[in-house]
Amino acid sequence: MVRTSSRWTNFVFQLLAIVLALAFTSLVMVLAKANPLEAYRNIVVGSLGSINKFSDVLVAWVPLLLATSGLLVTYTAGLWNIGVEGQITLGAIFTTWALRVLQDSTLSPGLIIVIGFLSGALGGMLWASVVAFLRIYGGVNEIFGGLGMNFVATALTIWLIFGPWKRPGIGSMSGTEPFKETLWLPTFAGLRISPWSLVIGIIGIAVIYILLQGTYFGLKLKAVGRNRRAAFLLGIPTTQYMWAAFLLCGLFAGLAGAVQVLGVYHRLIPSISSGYGFLGMLVAMLINYQPAWAAPVAMFFAALNIGSIQLPIVMKLDSTLSGVLQGALVLAVLLMDGVRQRLLRRR
Amino acid sequence: MNVELINIHKWFGPVHANDGITLRIPSGVIQGLLGENGAGKSTLMKILSGFYQADEGEIRLDGKPVKIESPADAIRHGVGMLHQDPLDFPPMRVVDNLLIGHRGGLFPNRAEAIRAMQDLQARFGFNIDPYAYVDSLTVGERQQLEIMRLLWLGARVLILDEPTTGISANQKEKLFATLRALAEQGMTVIFVSHKLEEVEELCHRVAVLRQGKLVGEVEPPYRTEDLVKLMFGKVVLPEDKTHFDSKESLFRLENLSIEDYRLQIRNVNLTVHRGEVIGLAGMEGSGQRQFLQACAGIIRPVAGEIYLGEKRLTGRPYREFLEAGITYVPAARLEEGLIPGLTLTEHFVLAEPQNGFVVNRQKAEVLTTQRIADFSIKGVPSSTVESLSGGNQQRALLAMLRQPLSVILLEHPTRGLDIESTIWIWGKLKERCRQGTAIIFTSADLEEILHYSDRILVFFGGKVSQPIEATKTSVEELGQLIGGKGF
Numbered sequence: 001m002v003r004t005s006s007r008w009t010n011f012v013f014q015l016l017a018i019v020l021a022l023a024f025t026s027l028v029m030v031l032a033k034a035n036p037l038e039a040y041r042n043i044v045v046g047s048l049g050s051i052n053k054f055s056d057v058l059v060a061w062v063p064l065l066l067a068t069s070g071l072l073v074t075y076t077a078g079l080w081n082i083g084v085e086g087q088i089t090l091g092a093i094f095t096t097w098a099l100r101v102l103q104d105s106t107l108s109p110g111l112i113i114v115i116g117f118l119s120g121a122l123g124g125m126l127w128a129s130v131v132a133f134l135r136i137y138g139g140v141n142e143i144f145g146g147l148g149m150n151f152v153a154t155a156l157t158i159w160l161i162f163g164p165w166k167r168p169g170i171g172s173m174s175g176t177e178p179f180k181e182t183l184w185l186p187t188f189a190g191l192r193i194s195p196w197s198l199v200i201g202i203i204g205i206a207v208i209y210i211l212l213q214g215t216y217f218g219l220k221l222k223a224v225g226r227n228r229r230a231a232f233l234l235g236i237p238t239t240q241y242m243w244a245a246f247l248l249c250g251l252f253a254g255l256a257g258a259v260q261v262l263g264v265y266h267r268l269i270p271s272i273s274s275g276y277g278f279l280g281m282l283v284a285m286l287i288n289y290q291p292a293w294a295a296p297v298a299m300f301f302a303a304l305n306i307g308s309i310q311l312p313i314v315m316k317l318d319s320t321l322s323g324v325l326q327g328a329l330v331l332a333v334l335l336m337d338g339v340r341q342r343l344l345r346r347r
Numbered sequence: 348m349n350v351e352l353i354n355i356h357k358w359f360g361p362v363h364a365n366d367g368i369t370l371r372i373p374s375g376v377i378q379g380l381l382g383e384n385g386a387g388k389s390t391l392m393k394i395l396s397g398f399y400q401a402d403e404g405e406i407r408l409d410g411k412p413v414k415i416e417s418p419a420d421a422i423r424h425g426v427g428m429l430h431q432d433p434l435d436f437p438p439m440r441v442v443d444n445l446l447i448g449h450r451g452g453l454f455p456n457r458a459e460a461i462r463a464m465q466d467l468q469a470r471f472g473f474n475i476d477p478y479a480y481v482d483s484l485t486v487g488e489r490q491q492l493e494i495m496r497l498l499w500l501g502a503r504v505l506i507l508d509e510p511t512t513g514i515s516a517n518q519k520e521k522l523f524a525t526l527r528a529l530a531e532q533g534m535t536v537i538f539v540s541h542k543l544e545e546v547e548e549l550c551h552r553v554a555v556l557r558q559g560k561l562v563g564e565v566e567p568p569y570r571t572e573d574l575v576k577l578m579f580g581k582v583v584l585p586e587d588k589t590h591f592d593s594k595e596s597l598f599r600l601e602n603l604s605i606e607d608y609r610l611q612i613r614n615v616n617l618t619v620h621r622g623e624v625i626g627l628a629g630m631e632g633s634g635q636r637q638f639l640q641a642c643a644g645i646i647r648p649v650a651g652e653i654y655l656g657e658k659r660l661t662g663r664p665y666r667e668f669l670e671a672g673i674t675y676v677p678a679a680r681l682e683e684g685l686i687p688g689l690t691l692t693e694h695f696v697l698a699e700p701q702n703g704f705v706v707n708r709q710k711a712e713v714l715t716t717q718r719i720a721d722f723s724i725k726g727v728p729s730s731t732v733e734s735l736s737g738g739n740q741q742r743a744l745l746a747m748l749r750q751p752l753s754v755i756l757l758e759h760p761t762r763g764l765d766i767e768s769t770i771w772i773w774g775k776l777k778e779r780c781r782q783g784t785a786i787i788f789t790s791a792d793l794e795e796i797l798h799y800s801d802r803i804l805v806f807f808g809g810k811v812s813q814p815i816e817a818t819k820t821s822v823e824e825l826g827q828l829i830g831g832k833g834f
Contacts, residue, residue: 141631202446214705214706215704215705215706216696216701216703216704216705216706217704218646219693219696219697219706220687220697222686222689222693222695223686223689223697226685226686226687226688226689227682227683227685227687229682229683230682230683230685230686231686231697232665232681233675233677234697234698235665235666235669236697237666240669
């Protein structure tokens with residue numbers, strides 16, 4: 001009985017959270033002298049209005065979903081891998097590097113693309129392993145380690161674009177020289193989304209779902225995250241599990257970076273991660289770390305991102321409005337969760 | 348200052364921690380407060396010093412009823428408490444520690460603090476550099492700092508909770524001299540301890556608590572037997588003297604020495620037999636926990652050898668101890684034993700050896716249902732462990748023990764449980780003994796130790812007694828040993 005009633009109250013509080021987030025975002029728009037309803041309509045039209053637009057949503061969805069998948073692993077292990085942004089960036093750098101080395105070789109383009117993905121995964125894992133090393137052996141909190149490594153990753157990108165990898169003539173913020181089209185991930189005719197990206201994204205979240213929900217690995221990782229001391233006493237090698245969590249997250253982040261290079265930009269650009277790492281953290285928090293919800297919620301966030309691209313053109317509103325809504329949503333959900341727990345405790 | 352505690356009651360959930368305690372302490376007196384773990388001494392002192400509020404009862408200072416709502420409030424009324432673990436700020440300088448809690452303007456007056464400190468140091472013969480960092484001081488010096496801080500804040504009642512743990516004999520002498528000097532100047536000193544000798548040496552009068560009640564007030568000359576009898580009383584356990592000691596050697600410790608920042612345990616020799624139960628008696632923090640953890644392979648001994656049968660385990664990693672069938676069951680159930688947020692099923696899956704890559708949920712469910720029935724746990728397979736009551740958490744912990752095991756090391760296996768659960772849990776443990784498992788356990792309850800052990804080790808400040816046959820000793824004798832008589 002307690003169980004059903006608490007499920008109902010949960011639902012009511014989540015609904016309240018969404019209302020609260022919409023109300024807050026609307027208030028922001030009213031202050032900016034814009035019509036909220038029109039803005040919401042524009043976001044919906046801008047993301048779902050045509051097959052083209054929806055395919056753009058999918059383009060954003062895949063890397064966001066990959067980042068979220070990786071973050072679910074570190075969250076389960078009780079780690080705040082804020083360094084995911086840098087790990088995506090390093091994935092992109094490694095992929096670009098592999099392609100630059102191999103683009104003039106005799107290898108078939110398909111093989112080069114596969115090597116590009118593997119290199120990306122490797123780059124993400126490498127960056128994550130720095131944070132893991134600092135955390136596990138140096139006692140440096142992974143939040144600080146990750147934050148530091150994010151800055152290093154950004155600086156590294158800029159240096160590469162304006163230094164060793166600059167375009168013939170002069171380096172520019174538009175990135176490195178684009179790769180030839182044979183090295184692009186093939187897309188659906190007339191659309192920007194590649195079936196291969198979709199396959200990687202879907203397989204990725206499916207693997208994480210199975211790993212976390214059904215296997216000994218997932219259960220032990222959860223034990224490590226919830227109570228490291230008790231997990232150790234139960235005989236779980238906690239250090240190895242923390243390493244595994246960091247490396248897996250790095251792998252997924254690296255793949256996200258590879259997708260950005262191979263399937264979206266076809267070169268290295270300064271903000272290649274597009275903030276999907278941070279956005280992935282919001283998604284993971286919003287779904288309370290349940291993998292089953294990752295795909296739909298990441299889709300929703302991707303749609304908000306793509307839909308709001310319309311706003312500056314149609315309404316002279318800044319497209320960061322989607323960020324306001326996303327942030328407000330996460331904060332409202334966390335807030336309502338806190339309020340719910342307070343109320344229930346008092347009873 | 349005259350302190351009067353009148354009819355103090357305090358409940359923690361169903362536990363009646365202070366049960367109508369009335370205690371009057373005149374000024375200029377060093378009052379001893381004796382009692383075993385959980386007798387209610389700390390609760391009573393925390394009520395007086397503002398950490399807790401009494402549910403009923405009254406506190407009078409110099410005859411005036413007062414309401415003490417926080418430690419800061421207490422110090423304004425002149426009551427200061429020195430905690431067992433110093434509550435200071437190790438990464439800060441001595442003088443800044445002194446200034447914390449002192450009321451003053453926006454800018455702290457360091458010069459004044461240092462002047463006051465030098466006065467106090469001269470009065471008591473302390474010698475601490477005001478600019479030293481606190482983490483460079485010894486435990487004894489940190490105590491001196493804390494005493495000065497409380498005096499400077501205007502304390503006229505000084506409560507000391509087990510102040511002699513972890514300080515040298517020299518510093519102890521100095522502390523006692525300080526306390527005597529304070530009492531002569533009209534301060535009221537309350538000395539909480541379990542060390543009989545110290546209480547007898549220092550205190551002008553002693554009050555004894557047991558199970559939340561004040562059971563006696565004694566004045567010198569003290570008779571140790573009377574104090575012990577008052578402290579431990581008599582608890583009646585039903586007759587169940589089943590013993591399975593086979594005299595066949597199983598687990599051997601040779602000259603085992605363990606060190607930690609507070610304690611040194613030296614040269615323990617012990618041979619545990621198959622099916623034997625060894626009880627570890629002693630006050631909390633006397634080294635039993637370190638001893639159990641060294642036996643379990645969690646902390647590494649600094650010297651000596653550990654053997655299971657013929658297998659040498661010294662210095663091997665914890666996992667090898669586990670694989671050899673040595674298991675440690677910690678007292679802090681939700682902090683160390685169980686994983687909050689995980690269900691009973693998930694716990695049993697983790698406790699069993701891994702079987703393949705994917706968890707077989709169905710099999711796990713069946714196993715869990717079975718264990719819940721076997722151990723009469725009030726819960727369902729999907730209950731999270733934190734939703735269970737303490738007794739049921741303890742049952743779950745025991746249900747997680749693998750089959751078979753060589754040695755089970757238990758820390759306070761029945762703490763906080765009612766007598767019925769205690770008997771039931773020992774029934775389960777004795778079943779293991781019948782199968783040849785050896786058990787080593789700690790308990791604060793001497794009756795429990797006497798009742799279920801074959802042999803007993805007594806711990807006192809890191810010193811370990813020779814094994815004592817349970818049939819050849821008594822609560823009184825153990826009580827004296829625990830209080831440090833005979834070491």
